[in-house]
Amino acid sequence: MIERWRANARGLKSETYALYLAYRDRRTPWYAKAFVALVLAYAFSPVDLIPDFIPLLGHLDDLILVPAGIALALRLIPPEVLQEARAKSTEAMAANVPTSRPATIVVALIWLMLVALLIALAVRIIGTIRGHF
Numbered sequence: 631m632i633e634r635w636r637a638n639a640r641g642l643k644s645e646t647y648a649l650y651l652a653y654r655d656r657r658t659p660w661y662a663k664a665f666v667a668l669v670l671a672y673a674f675s676p677v678d679l680i681p682d683f684i685p686l687l688g689h690l691d692d693l694i695l696v697p698a699g700i701a702l703a704l705r706l707i708p709p710e711v712l713q714e715a716r717a718k719s720t721e722a723m724a725a726n727v728p729t730s731r732p733a734t735i736v737v738a739l740i741w742l743m744l745v746a747l748l749i750a751l752a753v754r755i756i757g758t759i760r761g762h763f
Contacts, residue, residue, distance in 0.1 A: 640723070645700055646673050648719035652707045655715065662706035669699035671733035679740060 652658050653666040672679075673696050682688040704712060 642697060642700065644716075644719050644723050645704065646670065647722060648712065648715040649700060649703055649707075651715035651718050652711050655711045657711050658707055662703070665699075665706055666703045669696070669703045671736055672696065672699065675733040675737040677734055677737040677741060679737065679744075 649666050650670055653663050653670065658666070678688070678691055680687050680691045682692075707715075
């Protein structure tokens with residue numbers, strides 16, 4: 631069973647790299663490139679929107695959001711482009727797929743904005759509670 635999971639993880643990694651290759655192809659439509667960029671930025675980023683240390687929810691994004699985003703992105707790419715990208719990805723999987731520093735920065739900024747929003751909401755709620763007493 632564990633070996634099957636590893637095989638699925640390798641397949642997902644290969645599909646993700648194929649998406650990257652298709653993204654760089656000039657035959658891929660702009661809207662597909664935009665969506666692929668979002669999915670790849672999140673998939674390659676070592677920072678998650680929901681940190682892994684949060685029970686259950688921490689792994690939810692890795693188990694649901696990334697595969698769902700990849701599946702949708704694959705449907706947006708022309709079949710001939712995707713076929714070529716998959717062939718190149720299979721060849722390239724012998725080497726490690728690098729993480730994206732810009733993607734890490736984007737996800738970290740999203741996290742900082744979410745934390746700032748939560749702090750602002752907490753301050754507002756505390757101010758409202760204090761106003762009642």
